[in-house]
Amino acid sequence: MALSTHRTTTALLRHLTPAISYLRHISTDSTSTITVETSVPFTGHKIEPPSRSVDTTAQELMSFFRDMALMRRMEIAADSLYKAKLIRGFCHLYDGQEAVAVGMEAAITRKDCIITAYRDHCIFLGRGGTLLESFSELMGRKDGCSKGKGGSMHFYKKEGGFYGGHGIVGAQIPLGCGLAFAQKYKNDENVTFTLYGDGAANQGQLFEALNMAALWDLPAILVCENNHYGMGTAEWRAAKSPAYYKRGDYVPGLKVDGMDALAVKQACRFAKEHALKNGPIILEMDTYRYHGHSMSDPGSTYRTRDEISGVRQERDPIERVRKLLLAYDIANEKELKDIEKEARKQVDEAIAKAKESPLPEPSELFTNVYVKGYGVESFGADRKEIRAALP
């Protein structure tokens, strides 16, 4: 895959070299359009796939690199924190799949909603979450995005349009449908991206939700992040038809190389346009996770180390963007290394700050169970808390 990208870019470069060298020193500020071809063409089901050529800018590519480096660094740091027993319980890491998060963000606005399952740390970051909130939540501290009460699987950011963070496989799909329903109800021209995995693709709720979304033309985009393993079970052992983008039957689908951030961006933009006009669409992101399903899973009992390192060498999303940046002379090796160092520094600082954050107060055990509002809370014998004012 890397070879083909290189060939196409060198082919393009032959025509553009004079212009590119002119751009060399304006690297990160450049907003002139660069057209890149995706690694593989899109495959469509009941729909005409978008073109392989993606328009991007140097600025955007640099932001991809920066964001993905930060996400990768965050996940690796979370790995060490888990092994140091500062993060407990379940910790599902997203490294390898960063392209889906950044590509999607590049195509949409914060008014669009994203809802995903439990592998949510990087998407949270993409939606405007900070490293401090993320690490604090992982360690169960007060400064976490959910005040330490949610944990790894329950990151939410209301202002960023990020609806979580759900532990039960597939349960977020009808919720995503509901978000799309509300968007249609309010007529606000936004869409909902509902992410689920190849394991969840076998849940009945998905098909129920697809039926309803298609019936009422809800602006829902169902994104299957196919990392080929549902915990320890490979997709060919769990699904009779692993062509998840075709599973929608009457709902059109698109298969996308999920390790190519630009392809993801193109697909998401295409899907958003489609959903606003014609209703739901399924996107299957062909991606891969380097870690196991979670930190309790070594990840090597059901797949070979060769496979993992093979994907890392050939399809790694950060490497792909790095090669693009170098090929188009947008940045040099040193600058990119500096960005990675900067990411590491930011992550280390955030972890230090998060470690200082206190654990939640004991009284927090009972807060946020109910919303205080209409009606009276009856706590029990002889105590009745009265709401002060009638609305």
Added chain:
Amino acid sequence: MAAIVQGIGSTAAPSASSNKFLLSSLGSSLLEKKRNFFVVRSDGKCYTGLNQQQRRAQNVVTNAVATKEEKASAAVGSKPGHELLLFEALREGLEEEMDRDPCVCVMGEDVGHYGGSYKVTKGLAEKYGDLRVLDTPIAENSFTGMGIGAAMTGLRPIVEGMNMGFLLLAFNQISNNCGMLHYTSGGQFKIPIVIRGPGGVGRQLGAEHSQRLESYFQSIPGIQMVACSTAYNAKGLMKAAIRSDNPVILFEHVLLYNLKERIPDEEYVLNLEEAEMVRPGEHVTILTYSRMRYHVMQAAKTLVNKGYDPEVIDIRSLKPFDLYTIGNSVKKTHRVLIVEECMRTGGIGASLTAAINENFHDHLDAPIVCLSSQDVPTPYAGTLEEWTLVQPAQIVAAVEQLCL
């Protein structure tokens, strides 16, 4: 506020100032819906005019039959109110709330064009359109999930389960998402959803359609459960549930939909967490809810003739329990009988027994007796079905036993 606090549960008359407030709010309530609705206490303490009568009624023990809700409806101002059936009362409440707030929408099977399998949503689809009164396919799990997702963004959906038993299919969504999202998101999202539907034993509907499963939901943290039993409280609780920012499960009963009653013309909203004093008494506290209230009132007639004076409380709020009202009653009578339609094992009555024992043990003169339906699937045969439930004769016998 101090005035109202003192007014709870005691027989003290409300102060003159609160009466004045009520009169003025009654007058303007018809004009300005937004500002001037009022919360009505279930024991009628806030009403003007008839307070003298009510107090006198409480002192007179020889009332043969329960003071019915007519006292409440007749007490409000000078209007006589209007008569309707319980499902129409639910519809009225629903319609008023949909008029008041455009974010309120209904979703469920056959709620739109068909008008609802129990006619609760009849005519609403024509008035509000297909998106606001949404006919869903038969997919409880996902349309309940859809309602919860919509609620996360600020809509106020009402999900109708055609029968509460079908909601078992949506249990994951109700338990994990509906109840917990407010907590696990650290308060970022609230879920102002109402899940309602009929449950309970009907007329030979068979085991799967006669489930008494309020107790299955009672442990879910974060939700509130209420059960309506009269047209008056059905409308009031429906409105309160819709306005509440918490997820509320409203349990109706299949056999109560055609109860005719006179309810006030004015807008009123009831308190979700409060129990209703149906018949004040001295000898024994009978706690009940939903359809069993009527079996209890029938038994009360017999009991009064035999010289007993039962105090009947319709607990209405199944989660949380209104331990305040219940506690005051227990302190007065020292004997408790719980009559419910829920299952014997792990039912609402079982939890209530535990709660009362924990909190009021010193005030009890006898162990709490709990009459619930049998731990069997509801049989089809009429006589067997009858014996699955608590009958008035059993209630009379239990009270006699308890008051020995």
